[in-house]
Amino acid sequence: MRTGLIGAGLLCLFGALNLRATPPLPTEHLTVEKLGPKNPHWVYVVDEAFFNEIDARVHLFDGDHYRELGQIDAGFNPGVNLSPDGGTTVIGTTYFSRGAHGTRTDVVEFVDNATLGLTGEIVLPPKRANTLPTYFNLAYSADSRFLYVSYVTPASSFGVLDPANKAVLGEIDTAGCVLVIPSGPNRVSSICESGRLLTVTLDANGHEASRALSEPFFDADTDPIFVQGVPTNEGYLFVSFLGQVHEVDLSGPQPAFRQPWSILSATEKDQEHWRPGGQTVAALHRGLGRLYVPMHRGGEGTHKAGGTEIWVIDTKTHARVARWPLAAHKLGPVVALQVSQDSAPIMFAATDKSDVAVFDALTGRLRHVEKQLGQTVWFFLNP
Amino acid sequence: MRTGLIGAGLLCLFGALNLRATPPLPTEHLTVEKLGPKNPHWVYVVDEAFFNEIDARVHLFDGDHYRELGQIDAGFNPGVNLSPDGGTTVIGTTYFSRGAHGTRTDVVEFVDNATLGLTGEIVLPPKRANTLPTYFNLAYSADSRFLYVSYVTPASSFGVLDPANKAVLGEIDTAGCVLVIPSGPNRVSSICESGRLLTVTLDANGHEASRALSEPFFDADTDPIFVQGVPTNEGYLFVSFLGQVHEVDLSGPQPAFRQPWSILSATEKDQEHWRPGGQTVAALHRGLGRLYVPMHRGGEGTHKAGGTEIWVIDTKTHARVARWPLAAHKLGPVVALQVSQDSAPIMFAATDKSDVAVFDALTGRLRHVEKQLGQTVWFFLNP
Amino acid sequence: MRSIDRLFEDSSRSLARRTSRRSVLATLGRMLTGAALLPLLPIDRSSRGEAAEAGASASKGAHQSAIDNPESCEYWKYCAIDGFLCSCCGGSSHSCPPGTAPSPITWIGTCRNPNDGRDYIVSYNDCCGKTSCGNCECNRNEREKPMYRLSRNNDVNWCMANADANYHCSVSVILGVSEQ
């Protein structure tokens, strides 16, 4: 031990004498980082921070270098989405005048994704749906003319905002149907308890021009769909509690429903009781037509249980391409996931401990595990 | 396995048939709990929640039954104290109009300790000292006529408030001296870099009547005192980085300084390098005259390292009564502690993981460990 | 009894240990499907076989105290609760902690009490107006439905209509027996 000590001492001493020859380090100047050009392997990680729920935040994370690039404040029980051009993050959230109590202010905040600085806000009526993050808490029209915000008081409606002029244009009642699923420049669909979609078409001023109720496309009693739909090329895709896939084509004036199909064989469904589950229950690579679903074995009441495997399904053939068990990587149940949209895609998977695993989305090879990237990571958005 | 299943089935079935005879459980009515009469073994646990710093909170914890009794919101970087009668908790804190950003509002909130409900607030100028919790961030005069709040902008001063009428009476400059150490009905002392106390005496309206600067009682260069003083019968007691105890008698018009004494032998100090350290570095049982200090082995720069032992010292004889090593209990370093003031006292000790251990303060017997009572528990207050 | 209470409370207090709680829940629902009367025990979710084994090998006493313990996520009345148990926050299974306000609006569920074999209708209220309690996080979802069936949904903040709309913790209040 003593020799070790002396050894170390001499070593450092020698180093010091030796290096005195080098010039001193230059003076530094404190600056503020800007973000480089966006990368498809970046991801917006929505941390609901349930244990400190007024302090939700969004982390911008680099899935190639496994580094945090920056952070966006997200308030209480936020909805988060991006503008169609990816240039703006919108945070629909609720603040209280005294931190966790006092006067409630609902607001949409606009963040410049190049600087992560606030560029403005729109104050809402205190009706914003306080619920878990999905693509449909707030959403832009395809041309960015309108921004829609889901309201639940518990009466349901939605707000139509003008993001360019930072103004509220109006509120449209949805007769018990919920969330804002945007399509085209002026259509908003909401999901109804009857298994139908209510579609409201807006006029140039963002007021209601017409509304139509679709036929039922699912049964809320026997096999409800998760509200966490994912964007497809023609609209959105919804997975049901029992593993049915409902593809909704919103490219026309009214929704069109493809024939639902199952990601489960009869045995997997009825004997083995495999089920989708979590807070975000699907991710889709639109170019490859590959659907990624966190699956677990369970039944009634387990629809929020995380996946012990990720199943990869070809949305054209409906065939399962792969099963990726997570126990092999010592990963806990996966409650949220996302896949990048480039040709060398990576998949992000958040466990119920909010460890975020990064996989090669083609091979399922685990590339990295980022420990506790947040407190309760329940949603990811691609840049 | 099958037999096990059937067995369980029959068992429950039998139980069900059997118990059907019992009347159904009565309907319940949702109520709000009130607190019973306060107990000396309750403790206010200040969680600064550093990882979600806008969401600090105070837990009221029962040290006999190891239960949370309730919670008080504490905002950002709070100061916390109690009224002399123990009936009111005052939270000096900072809020932002948009959660973690936006317009800053500094405020003192008043909480009724019988209901844990807010009873009022006083809005301050945005000057409140944003620092770690001590007894001296905000404090009442002995007769509760005044409430003093420490300001740092970084210029230092303090506010004089009227808690009865919820009004700000004025601000008094402290010429670089910091914190508010109250004595009597109208005196406030602040600690100066020169090692002196500045004592300001107020008139009936809470304005400055006179001020006086004491002789130096410590040396900030050679052996600075921790600002985390603890109340004694005549004033406050301060521990220094090197283990000197400075007892300050504030019962007279001007501070009187007892001869400082050490909790360390020369060997313990100079050879073994024992040091006090943490976020709260002392607790005192005023009746027994027993001082509890978290001690670790270290040196320059380790004054915030938690204690690996609790040392118990008799403040009359200056003799050490006991050493309680914490490793024996598999407890991490203790960064904050408190002792109840009753005749069967218990000691609360928070580790740097915010596990809170409850000890018999006479024998050092470990009674309980409450895992992660908060995120960053740095201060305790007796009821 | 005390020790088991703490076990549950600790496991939910610690962010790092939330998994154990969640895995209980995943298991729970599955086993209800598989065998409605099989005791529900904290077990690995990776396969029914393992689950059953773990179940069989675990202690019935611990299970019994859990389903009768209002500070445990396994308490029978909590079959579709989602949030922090007010019982661990200064309240009880049917009372709010001091200084909080009950949510006037709520949603209704049905839970079976294994002690008398009856199904009880319960109201899941939130207690509101203080910041997240953070103790005894519990997420169970028997017969819970997505947001479009709001009266059966536990994903929305039921403090939404309170003057102080912040969520603190959740209770489960017996409204009566469900007769079928």
Place this chain on the structure above:
Amino acid sequence: MRSIDRLFEDSSRSLARRTSRRSVLATLGRMLTGAALLPLLPIDRSSRGEAAEAGASASKGAHQSAIDNPESCEYWKYCAIDGFLCSCCGGSSHSCPPGTAPSPITWIGTCRNPNDGRDYIVSYNDCCGKTSCGNCECNRNEREKPMYRLSRNNDVNWCMANADANYHCSVSVILGVSEQ
């Protein structure tokens, strides 16, 4: 190098694992007193003997990369920093993360660079205006003084004078060499 970075970042990201980081710091200061040039390594704090052993048995390479790694609490420039390292928050050892604002007021320290044996005067600025970063918590206190010597204190929020006064993370900026 990468792996060691992650090690430090992970350990500070996890609430449950903050201890390991803090114990490093306790050790650090002590060992500076004991033997100014002894390599500083993460070791148990319970006795000098154990400490020295652990130190001797640990790898010098790991230590070297730590004191040269701006994402590590052991980075030489951080000798009295207290908070979250901006290097782990989208900034660097001397730049603020995107969308935050540097604190105009600050405090000054001196750290020795073991690579050239020089003492450097550094300014510890906070980056302000967003909520707590939460990554790479680091608390070192060489020559740090209590609040009554404000210009040497790291317990106050140095964002206090910013328009957005919320604390996000901390940097250490070289102002020059300290000539004695």
